[in-house]
Amino acid sequence: MSVTLKSRTARDAAALIEAGAAPEARRAEIEAVAERYAVAVTPAMLDLIDADDPEDPIARQFVPSLAELDARPEELADPIGDEARSPVKGIVHRYPDRVLLKPMHVCPVYCRFCFRREKVGPGGEALGEAELDAAIAYVAERPEIWEVILTGGDPLMLSPRRLKHIFSRLDAIPHLGVVRLHSRVPVVDPARIDTALLDVLSGAEKTVWLAVHANHERELTEEARAALKTLHGAGVSLVGQTVLLRGVNDDAATLEALFRAMVRARIKPYYLHQGDLAPGTSQFRTGIEEGQALMRRLRGRLSGLAQPTYVLDIPGGHGKVPIGPAWLEGSDAEGWVVEDVNGVKRRYRPA
Known part of the structure; x- marks a missing residue:
């Protein structure tokens, strides 16, 4: 792939295909998504995309997928209430x-x-x-x-x-x-x-x-x-x-x-x-x-x-x-029960 093809931000299906970030077979789905949501992939990210890997984690983040048009009932236009x-x-x-x-x-x-x-x-x-x-x-x-x-x-x-x-x-x-x-x-x-x-x-x-x-x-x-x-x-x-x-x-x-x-x-x-x-x-x-x-x-x-x-x-x-895992399970007359990093339950008995 020549450097010229990846010297500009790809903003549509044609540019993504030209840069090797998506196959020709995906042109129609990318165009459909682009009608609804903005598309832009910088040269720095285009250079990282492995076009031969259908599960490439960089492409997955930036290249449109038809799944984006599948809006679910629980999803919200303003999900965090701005x-x-x-x-x-x-x-x-x-x-x-x-x-x-x-x-x-x-x-x-x-x-x-x-x-x-x-x-x-x-x-x-x-x-x-x-x-x-x-x-x-x-x-x-x-x-x-x-x-x-x-x-x-x-x-x-x-x-x-x-x-x-x-x-x-x-x-x-x-x-x-x-x-x-x-x-x-x-x-x-x-x-x-x-x-x-x-x-x-x-x-x-x-x-x-x-x-x-x-x-x-x-x-x-x-x-x-x-x-x-x-x-x-x-x-x-x-x-x-x-x-x-x-x-x-x-x-x-x-x-x-x-x-x-x-x-x-x-x-x-x-x-x-x-x-x-x-x-x-x-x-x-x-x-x-x-x-x-x-x-x-x-x-x-x-x-x-x-x-x-x-x-x-x-x-x-x-x-x-915070929604991380809990390590402290609770307390009783003998003290606290705490789980260590290996999954073993330990007793903690404060004075």
């Missing part, structure tokens, strides 16, 4: 001390399991200046808000000029302590982590944290690791977000490799998300019991540095809660 917790356009206020700020709805890639798949895409609604003013004012008027989380869409798709403008507005709010960004960019389009962007992030007065989304070890390429190293060197603290996905990472060995790769790349694994009830995503969702069993297997195999918290974002906007 709209119900949006007092001002661009703001989601779910917890007392932090808010989401969504300046745009464009992403470098469109994940086939995305919980905001009804909102994101080319031409996705972006905040105008007056709308941004109202969103910033909402934060400034509420001293209980300590953290602003830039999301969307992907905030690192903003131009450095626009991002600097937003940071300057947030830096002027005295009670804010942290600005966090959620992004796929360092992994799926690492060339965007350039000097202009690093200058914005390193120049911020607030502490900057970046939650990096990756679901498989192969996504952390040499180029991605180099981009993450420069971000870390610019003073940006890195945490990792992963979605538990059937056919991508729903086994202990794959998760172990991913979380180790994250730690090597200076990312602290932060959350392992149970799949949300977004339309057409049942093909990806595991049962919670499966996720708990995986987390149980990882305990003892991975150090605490590499252990994320397994969480469920409760539908309706009620927030994230």
